[in-house]
Amino acid sequence: MQPTTQSLEVRKLSPALGAEICGVDLRDELPEETFAQILRAWHDNLVILLRDQNLSEEAQWQFGLRFGPLSGGYIRELETSREGVVYVSNVRKDGKLIGILPDGEMQFHSDQSYTEQPSQGTMLYAITIPSVGGNTLFANCYKAYETLPDDVKIRLRNLKALHVYDYNVNPTHRSRDIPKDAPRRTQPIVRVHPATGRKALYINRLMTAHVEGLSGQESDDLLGMLFDHIEQPQFIHEHVWRPGDVLMWDNRCTLHARSDFDPSETRLLRRVTLKGEPVVGEVAA
Numbered sequence: 001m002q003p004t005t006q007s008l009e010v011r012k013l014s015p016a017l018g019a020e021i022c023g024v025d026l027r028d029e030l031p032e033e034t035f036a037q038i039l040r041a042w043h044d045n046l047v048i049l050l051r052d053q054n055l056s057e058e059a060q061w062q063f064g065l066r067f068g069p070l071s072g073g074y075i076r077e078l079e080t081s082r083e084g085v086v087y088v089s090n091v092r093k094d095g096k097l098i099g100i101l102p103d104g105e106m107q108f109h110s111d112q113s114y115t116e117q118p119s120q121g122t123m124l125y126a127i128t129i130p131s132v133g134g135n136t137l138f139a140n141c142y143k144a145y146e147t148l149p150d151d152v153k154i155r156l157r158n159l160k161a162l163h164v165y166d167y168n169v170n171p172t173h174r175s176r177d178i179p180k181d182a183p184r185r186t187q188p189i190v191r192v193h194p195a196t197g198r199k200a201l202y203i204n205r206l207m208t209a210h211v212e213g214l215s216g217q218e219s220d221d222l223l224g225m226l227f228d229h230i231e232q233p234q235f236i237h238e239h240v241w242r243p244g245d246v247l248m249w250d251n252r253c254t255l256h257a258r259s260d261f262d263p264s265e266t267r268l269l270r271r272v273t274l275k276g277e278p279v280v281g282e283v284a285a
């Protein structure tokens with residue numbers, strides 16, 4: 001008999017974005033056609049969730065590699081044995097953190113937006129989750145762009161903004177005192193997604209510091225208005241973690257943030273970071 005490819009069950013998570021993909025065990029070697037359906041669901045829904053997984057570091061790393069090369073380069077003392085894998089955790093061993101981003105609330109951001117080739121997507125696998133909080137919130141930046149008034153869309157055309165971030169100074173919240181040598185990159189404010197061709201707002205409260213060519217006040221006013229617009233409830237889905245969740249977001253068309261949690265509770269997730277491509281802006285009209 002010919003092998004038949006069944007279509008995967010894809011259930012929307014919220015009106016804002018996100019979909020759960022059911023019936024896949026990521027420990028299995030996924031056929032090309034199944035992977036193609038997962039990729040399509042990711043591009044269509046911006047965030048995908050696969051629940052009740054039981055993933056070794058090796059298996060998660062292998063699944064990440066199906067999407068393309070990974071982004072490594074994290075601090076060597078951290079507990080991981082594979083380039084592109086890092087833990088997001090407040091767990092300490094011998095007094096030292098084993099992972100990144102240990103503490104509480106985090107402002108909305110897009111991973112690596114301050115770099116030349118920001119990560120295309122980030123995958124987290126939940127291992128231990130606090131009893132309350134530590135939820136991850138996602139904002140749909142396509143919808144945020146599409147719902148802007150026409151005069152604002154015209155104003156944003158060809159505008160660029162400077163993204164600055166220093167993990168050692170302001171890992172979770174924007175700081176006024178960012179060192180002069182902090183990593184930084186100017187990016188278009190409206191980004192064209194390389195796979196879908198759709199336009200998305202590409203700025204975020206944690207990392208975007210200044211709009212090129214505007215005075216300090218004009219820039220703060222414009223960015224403040226855009227941050228408030230993106231972070232409206234109708235564009236947001238809040239994910240409440242369960243151990244065994246594998247969730248992957250698209251950094252090119254979503255922002256993510258984290259709600260607070262009790263630091264005395266353990267939070268442990270394993271992260272695989274996909275490499276990205278240079279950011280492409282709107283083509284001049």
Ligand code: OGA
Pocket residue numbers: 088101106111122134135136256257258271
């Ligand atoms: C990240 C991140 C959010 C979370 O890993 O880039 O922002 O919920 N994590 O831990």
Ligand code: MN
Pocket residue numbers: 109110111256
């Ligand atoms: Mn992040």
